[in-house]
Amino acid sequence: xxxxxxKAFLVGGAICIVGxxxxxxxKLTPARILVAFVVAGVVxxxxxxxxxxxxxxxxxxTVPLTGFGYLLAQGVQEAVAKSGFFGAFTGGLSASAxxxxxxxxxxxxxxxxxxxxxxN
Amino acid sequence: xxxxxxxxxxxxKQASPKSKSYKNVPAAFFVGGFICMLGELLRQLYxxxxxxxxxxxxxxxxxxxxxxxxxxxxxxxDNIAKFAGAGTIVPITGFANSVAAPALEFKTEGMVLxxxxxxxxxxxxxxVYGTLASIVYGIVLWIIGLF
Numbered sequence: 476x477x478x479x480x481x482k483a484f485l486v487g488g489a490i491c492i493v494g495x496x497x498x499x500x501x502k503l504t505p506a507r508i509l510v511a512f513v514v515a516g517v518v519x520x521x522x523x524x525x526x527x528x529x530x531x532x533x534x535x536x537t538v539p540l541t542g543f544g545y546l547l548a549q550g551v552q553e554a555v556a557k558s559g560f561f562g563a564f565t566g567g568l569s570a571s572a573x574x575x576x577x578x579x580x581x582x583x584x585x586x587x588x589x590x591x592x593x594x595n
Numbered sequence: 596x597x598x599x600x601x602x603x604x605x606x607x608k609q610a611s612p613k614s615k616s617y618k619n620v621p622a623a624f625f626v627g628g629f630i631c632m633l634g635e636l637l638r639q640l641y642x643x644x645x646x647x648x649x650x651x652x653x654x655x656x657x658x659x660x661x662x663x664x665x666x667x668x669x670x671x672x673d674n675i676a677k678f679a680g681a682g683t684i685v686p687i688t689g690f691a692n693s694v695a696a697p698a699l700e701f702k703t704e705g706m707v708l709x710x711x712x713x714x715x716x717x718x719x720x721x722x723v724y725g726t727l728a729s730i731v732y733g734i735v736l737w738i739i740g741l742f
Binding site: 476479480481482483484485486487488489490491492493494495496497498499500505506508509510512513514516517518520521532533534535537538539540542543544547548550551552554555556559560562563564566567568571573574575577578579581582583584585586587588589590591 | 616619620622623624625626627628629630631632634635636637638639652653655656657659660661663664665667668669680681682684685686687689690691693694695698699700702703710714717718720721722724725726728729730732733734735736737740
């Protein structure tokens, strides 16, 4: 258990270092970094490199946005195996539906409840 | 005064603040690592409560999204993010904040073209390019499967 937590900490932290280096040493904006991480996750998932990382580090690999991309790739993989060509269109969004729907739901809820604060 | 593009580039470089990587990188590592460790703790907890493994990971994401939205509403998230940089941007918290923050900010521009549209100003491209990449991968898989 403790070891699992440590693995998640190390891998998750390492992935964030990559993001920080991109922010500090390139002109990529955070929005572009988010896009890059998700697409990188899809590619790494597709070539089979991300799965071992998920097995080893658990949330350390699934919580960063590369994990979101991995989820898309994995969803497509399962959907194509199950329903062929049709699965190429349904797999990604079905697998990531929980995250997207939760972001919409809680984002909307918070916008209703709170007032926009001053940026200081 | 007239300046060339390269001169301008140099001036811009001098004027822009130096990134303090020696501070930023450890901050990103520790905050990002801590978030993921918390995620692993939650994941194991959810599995103990009887969730299947994929569901447990999805519940971890939903939990982080809810907490991030709340912290964004309370105006706390920005302060953490200022310190943590990529430590909060790269985990799912960054995605959640990129939805909640503009939703809150652009509410004044209306429920449809304000809140409804602007909440996807960053999450939109993330979903677009992520989905596109997954479709390409799916088509490739399908073609491979034909042979």
